[in-house]
Amino acid sequence: MIDAERLKDEFLDLVCISSLSKREGAIARRLEVILMGATVETDDAGERVAGETGNLLARFSGSAPGAPPFLLSGHMDTVGPAAAIRPIVDGDLVRTDGTSVLGGDDKAGIVAIFEAIRVLRGRGIPHGDIEVVLTICEESGLAGAKHFDTGRLRARRGLVLDVDGVSELITRAPGANRLAFTVHGLAAHAGICPEQGLSANQMAAEAISAMRLGRLDAETTANLGVIEGGLATNIIPDRVVIRGEARSLSPAKLEAQTEAMRRCFLDVATRRSVRVGGREHRARVEVDVHHQYDRLDVPDHAGIVALVQGAAAAMGRACPTRSTGGGSDANVFAARGIEVANLACGMREIHTVNEWVDIRDLVLTAELVVETVRLNAVA
């Protein structure tokens, strides 16, 4: 049913087009050409993020009167390094030359969607309207999806294809907070009068060492990824900025971990002060919490799960549900009331230069999409 050679050729074509976040212009123009027969609209998300193009919305008319519309979505951007991508093909395996990512995240998802639509139309398989949303800037805080007006969609149900593995359905993904802590101390000459300073770096170190980070439990993670502070080795640093994040499948745990991290900084800074020239200087901390996205939490009895598992069963396969520690556009669509889950689409070792795909996994994913869309029209 699926044309594996056609799918492979298209995958290689797309991965060779570099498409870092905000630099999706070339890939978007290529995809518009491939999306023949569909009505394609580009939104203004590109202007809002100062990128090259907006999100694409392509509409394919259904062939089954009265069948409900269905959403299929992937993202056009990739993480770096990806200035030039030279895929190495070894039979069904496609990997990188070790100098870049492959960009199977998320071009594996995009080609599975395209091949499925070709098969549905080419074989005359009855289906409802299909709405394809191809987003920008997923890798930069889901910015494209956040700027996409989901009010333009008629579909109330669908799939995002954007996760590693194959024949698995991600129904739970964490909500996330982005955090920034700015510790303010007091500058002084480190050799002449260190007792007149308050080291922002040392206070930060104490706060961080008192903090629980990494994997906190099966549902919750936290990380401090960037530290920027100090000017020179002979100056007591008066300012350091620490940036990090917390994620959890549980909103209550996300809140608790965010508060615990805030508390660690406040506990250190509020104890510190120094008296210089008859004046009391107190250390202080600014805390900036930005809620990046809500969790994805689709129950196992939801219609979309039954649909995909029914499709897998018709192919003699299982498609178990599972959770992941990463967010995706599915988090954004779900928060706006669309019943959506994230279908694994064959990408492997993503966000590394060891990224690879097995074309057979892409074929299987495309088959699963064909069967899901077909069942959606008859269910």
Ligand SMILES: [Zn+2]
């Ligand atoms: Zn992705």
